[in-house]
Amino acid sequence: MTPPKDGEPDNSSRSRDNIATLDESTLERLGKERPQSFSGVWPEVAFCFSIVMSQILAEYYISGSNVLLPSLIEELDFPAAAAIWPSTSLSLAVTSTLLIFGRLTDMFGGYAIYVAGAGWLTISSILCGVSQSWLMLVICRALQGLALAAFLPSGVMILGKTYRPGPRKNFVFSLYGACAALGFFVGIFFSGLCSQYLTWRWYFFIGAILSAITTLSSIFYVPRDYKETRAHGASMDWAGCALSVSGTVLFVFAIAHSSYAPQQWRTPYIPVCLVLGVVLLATMTYVEGWVIKNPLLPGDIFAVKYMKPLAIALLFLYGSLGVFLLYVVLYMSEFMGATPFQMVAWTVPMALGGLILCCIGGLIFHRVSGTILLIISCLGYIGSGLFFAVIPPGGNYWAFVFPAMICGTIGIDISFNLANIFITTNMPKAKQGLAGALINCTLHMGIAVMLGFADIVHSETAYLGMRESYKAVFWYQTGLAIFGLLVVIFFVRIHEAKSDLTVDEREALAADAQARSSTACPDEV
Template identity: 55%
Template sequence: MVRSSLSRVASPTDSISIPQVQSRAFEADASRNQDENGTNGVDEDEKARIERLGRERPPKFKSLTAEICFCYSLLASMITVEYFVSGFSVLLPTIVERLDIPQASQVWPSSAFSLVTAAFLLPFGRLGDMYGGYPMYLGGLAWFCVWSLIAGFSHNQLMFDFCRALQGLGCAAFLPAGVMLMGAIYRPGPRKNLVFSLYGAAAPLGFFIGVFFAGLTGQYLRFGWYFWIGAILVLSTILAAFWTVPNDAEERKALGLKMDWMGSILIVSGLVLVVYAITDSSHAPQGWRTPYIYITLIVGSLLLMGAVYVEGWVATAPLLPPTLFDIPYIKPLFLSLFLSYGVFGVFLLYGTFYMQDIMGGSPLQLVAWFAPMGLGGCIIAITGGYVLHLLSGTVLLIISAFGWIITSLLFALAPTGANYWAYVFPAMIGATVGIDISYNVANVFITTSLLTSQQGLAGALLNSLLFLGIAFVLSFADVTHFETAHLGLKESYQAVFWYQLAVQLAALAIMIAFVRIRKAESDLTADEKLARGKEMAEDLESPKG
């Protein structure tokens, strides 16, 4: 099988590449199957063999129990992320009050986490490809646990924002590592679809757990308990991962990948400065004319332009290899996902503010109001594992876009004293359709399209789109809120929802016009396709006998 043969790769200078190893493993499986069935005169054709391999348990796991434990550890990591990202929005108004955070700075506890995570995902994704998903995964979880614990002791805004930013650093390490481990172990097919759908289902489950404990601590306990409970959840994930996640460190080191330090520095610093300028512009003394705002924006933009030059023409091992953008439809897909994920971030923050400030919901009421989003997300994500190979990815993405459009319209049009069942409940269903379907489609498509040596990049890209989308789109939502504050609080919030609708309509237009993703059926891996293409080219070039 594919992954069991990777241990044969001793160094980057070996004459046998990973694609060739995977191709030979595929052919060896075919020979074994023919030997086993040859006595009965039954030969398995390639299509049937691919379908069978796409449904079988990966050889990395000696038993179904080992596979289940591995999946649990990965799902638990996603639960903890959503606990601290989505559930945190419900607790934010309480933290704002307890720490006396001014209105101009209320967006930073959320933005600091997303910004740091997004900025460091690509460098950490490369480190995972270089040194293995196992050490990056465990190290990131340990760091995340420590700063989650410390955050609960925060006594002022500066300490709290600092802890949230350092939480994001741990998240940037273990998120791409987790996706890398799943993407490298599972080959294209229904089994991979199911595992990634379960991974997606962990997000709404973590969301609801986060919302529940946020409501509980916000109403009855000190807010620090929210972070201490979260730290316990992370610790349980570390213990599960230590015993169940396969150690791929030696295999990854054998690939001989190098780090692009110059590109990493330029990308990280550029993203931090640009997002900071956009986020803080609406609260600066003179807006965009404030010197530190336009200076950081200009410097950040120059750094990002420098990163483009380095990645395209200088780096020998760029973080974003040019071949990445040769994948059909990948560029418009990235842009549409960037916008849709940003809509998710806007809804979480401003939807929470709207339900609390305008509808008068208490923290525990918000738990109940958000419940359909958590439960519906679990149902949709798990069901998706059984339909990804039946419906095209483009159709599923369009369905998810309409989910966000419905959600945006319901909140934008909600009258004073709006009924929960008429407006909020269907909006929650639309939100879970919007985020969970698109997240699953993107995970399966991108991990399937990239080589084994690029699975860390796959994990980094998937999560970069999510967190960068949230950071950028939420920044402009904050600007919209500030610029329309004179209309009144309710009207200002609804202006944000109209902005949210416009962003999602742009994403939908891109999906319809430029994105074509086929069904996620059983198939050769990217490595096997590359090896087969090289073999065919060599056959064509070799002289005929």
């Protein structure tokens, strides 16, 4: 920072003095106020719409493709071993590039990466809709994954930088999390509509229209932050990029494809890819931790208290969610005879529950211990799998499916919202992109890896019959959620999300106190 010239006031000192005078009531008021970057209520509403659409579109493209799969296999002549790749290619592209786009966000700002991601999602969605072969569709789905990988961390960064800790931030992040369940419902709705009355291509064309609307809204209402972000001087870690992408792709591919390989795990390329993936990821850990000065995933993010056990718990909880979203659709279709539109109706509680929890979360997150809320979330994950694990033949909707959907929305909405608030509140503005990347990397890595193991469970228990094999998968999902609960109970402590100073403000006060201490005369010290 340039020192003030003679006769000029020291604005930095004045700013730190102003920060120091903020009492609890003032912080509470600031935490409820609309950010100064918005001139009124409608610009803020348009801004929030632009950002939450990233969640809706991400879940739209994850959930809906499962319902479309029978139509895709029939029309594009998918080989049996390639049937998982319309979904897996998207998740794999997202998982392997999230950290890279998180760093790009910290380099160039949330606005540029977010708008670029929205625009690219529009283009790649159109390419999916005009695909003429199964291979072209799989490649275009991976291109969609790149768009989502740009979308998600930049969206979290923008929200984290725009809102200071307090009730207003809690509410906006609750709304953002609720849109995951809403996007799941929207994806199921339009895939069911297109499967039954139109063609699978319109599912992607509708997604392209929604993406184009989001792009236009973002251009006009998301604050521009290029100059501010470039001032932080962040740079790319190319070694981390190469190791993270290659290691993640090989590792996830080996697990996800093992059940579909000609000889499963005995197929030579499966263990080879797994070992290479592990070696590359281990090399990345060493290089990032002890060699590179600007690592893609800095170790100081895990220096935040309880960050490590929280990340481990979320990995298992989000993995449980991925298993639930896929196998519930398959079970309802194959064993309960649900048509696409029936599945739409049956998943309504997830969407409505998410919106209700959004409103409740904004009111209670700053009043109730985060640990208690996270435990409730874990119980929701457990319940979502348990109801399907014990459902008897001919089990009805209201006794089993309805409570499972309620538990599912309790699980994902509370945990996702708390994770977003906790991580963004504990990271400075210069690393908000990294915070968004870590959250979503945990989410998609958990889904990709745990879903791969779910396919292994399904394959290895096939001798029990299809229905019992599915129930074994739901028991596996329940076990993942129970493990996440135990980690939370024994190792995670999160306080209420109250109004507070930002990390940057606390660092400014600490630096000022240190400077004054060093310049004070001995008697004063």
